[in-house]
Amino acid sequence: MAPTSETKALLQKKARQRCHWLPILDKSSGVLYLSLVNQLAADIANGTLKAGDTLPPQRLLADALQITLGTVTRAYREAERRGLTEAKVGSGTRIRGQQVDLPNFHHLSKALADSIDLSLSTPIPSSLRGEQLRQILLRLSSHHAETENAIVYQPEQGNLTHRQRLAHWMNAQGLRVDAQELLLTEGGQHADYLALQTFVRPGEAVASANITYPGMIAAAKQLGLKHINVSSDAQGIRPESLDRICQQQKIRLLYLMAEYNNPSCEMMSEERRIDLVEVARRHDLLILEDGVQFVPASHRGTPFFELAPERSLYIFSVSKILDGGLRFGALRAPSPLMPKLSSALRAQCWGIAGLMGSVICEWIDMGGADQLIDWQWQEVKHRQQHLRQQFKDYDLRSHEFGFHAWLNLPEDWRASQFVEEANQRGVTLIGPEPFCVGSYPAPQSVRICVTPPRDFSIFAEGVARLKHLLEQGPSMSTALI
Ligand SMILES: Cc1ncc(COP(=O)(O)O)c(C=O)c1O
Structure with missing residues (x-):
């Protein structure tokens, strides 16, 4: 027997009491699931919903708003696609953290002891810098x-x-x-x-x-x-x-x-x-x-x-x-x-x-700055040439004298997975999230910095490991996640 309007009203009342997020939906305007997603985006922007907040269970929200479960499911899926939320099995759908941290040094603590760092945009290490500084301090004294x-x-x-x-x-x-x-x-x-x-x-x-x-x-x-x-x-x-x-x-x-x-x-x-x-x-x-x-x-x-x-x-x-x-x-x-x-x-x-x-x-x-800059530009150019050559079959964007390159990953990869598997192979990278403004969805791309390794040979080893990883594709265990 279909629920009576009284039962429906009671269900709605109870659902509304339990729902901690109750968007105001304009049911007359266009596609309902999009209206729900837009309201979600607005509530994130105005601070009603914060990173880490869970969204109400789908059935509960459907009852509270008197819309179909299918509409809520579609809306939640679209919100995830836009990068507004993330769904985790067992813990529901959460508002994604807007990751605004600078690429910092914390991620390096998770790296393997002898990992090759291709994650930070730093000058190429050289003993010349310290030598020049010591001379300058002497002169200044x-x-x-x-x-x-x-x-x-x-x-x-x-x-x-x-x-x-x-x-x-x-x-x-x-x-x-x-x-x-x-x-x-x-x-x-x-x-x-x-x-x-x-x-x-x-x-x-x-x-x-x-x-x-x-x-x-x-x-x-x-x-x-x-x-x-x-x-x-x-x-x-x-x-x-x-x-x-x-x-x-x-x-x-x-x-x-x-x-x-x-x-x-x-x-x-x-x-x-x-x-x-x-x-x-x-x-x-x-x-x-x-x-x-x-x-x-x-x-x-x-x-x-x-x-x-x-x-x-x-x-x-x-x-x-x-x-x-x-x-x-x-x-x-x-x-x-x-x-x-x-x-x-x-x-x-x-x-x-x-x-x-x-x-x-x-x-x-x-003249120390000129000496360092000229040496570094030549070294950066050499590294960028090597990277382009090694990744010629991939979608890589870079500047001849740039400190980094941007790799759009092949379709079978997710960026988070690539960063994780690179880490397991001893190459440290940073994923795309810290670079995304607002709720802009993170692309499946990674930044590869060419400058952190002191020696070209270490840089080239890092590149070889990444290339090998790309050739092999995602491992089964992570591919199934
Ligand atoms: C584009 C850009 N702007 C600013 C900075 C910060 O520069 P500084 O280290 O001088 O504060 C960086 C550092 O990586 C950068 O890449």
Whole structure:
């Protein structure tokens, strides 16, 4: 016997009492299961549902909303496909964690003792760095004026002589910056954070490619900003997508990497840059160009601060040239924006340590930075050539001088499985999740960094192991998961 309307109402009442998530469904609008998924996405975005929350059992939600079980099942499946949720046998469907951590060093603790690290974008280790630093410290120790100058409070924008020396070197590298437009920072991540903190208020929105540098994702999240993902093609962020988004909502700042996107390696043509500038001008966006991944001038396009100087900020760091522990970089900004940046820096830490500026400028002036950078570019190029050659039958995207490549895995692989099996074979990789903005579904791709191994032979061994893994395909045990 079919349940009476009274029984149905009672069932619904009880189900509603037990359901901890009760979306408001517009039953008159279009396809019901999509309406349910959209409501789910909205409730994740507005914080009603948080990472790790479980969704109500499907039958319960169906009863509570008076819709069919099939509709809920379809909606849950679609939510998982979009990367909003993950279903685990025995523990139901959970909201996926938005993984906003920087690729950090924790994952290395899970690696086998002698694992080959191809996961981090670090400079190639070389004893030359330490040797040069020791020489610089010796030179500085007898340099009275410089050391006296380094210990006093510095202007918020950074010591003027240091800015001039850095600007001089950047010009020699083809970056036409003026010392007055530079603000010294503790590296690239600091510059990213400072730019967001200064120009985007909590609740306002920044936009970037849908797959981007995780430090930017983390900074936006930490500052309570909306982070909107924009679709890309082989040349990076698509101007028409950005334009459409800007028509729908106010975006304050566009973050991008023009030479090659970290991690997915799209490279912007001159035309693409010009088109993006046009959109930025139309909607009054600031442009934050991240130039931390430093490539030779011959392989660099026109920086945005030359195309749109009035609205472009540019991030420079020595992290990929000298080394990451030095924590030294600079933010180029149009002069009218400098007072706001200086005030924000003062509120944070007054100014960066003068002593590090002295070390870096000495390093640059004595030619050590040039020596390191030239050696490293040649070595990176050699490694990239090797990787391309070995992976010529696979869908690999890379830049000739890039610190990493992006491998779109063959269809039989899931990225998580590939990372796991590579780990079992002694190669450490990071999967795609930390790079995905918002609920953008992670592609089945992995980033392969070419720089962490000290020696080419170790790098080549790592590549050989990955190639072998691809040739063999997923192991049965994981393939069945
Ligand atoms: C694109 C990009 N931006 C910024 C950073 C952070 O640079 P820094 O180490 O100077 O803070 C990195 C570091 O990997 C990076 O890849």
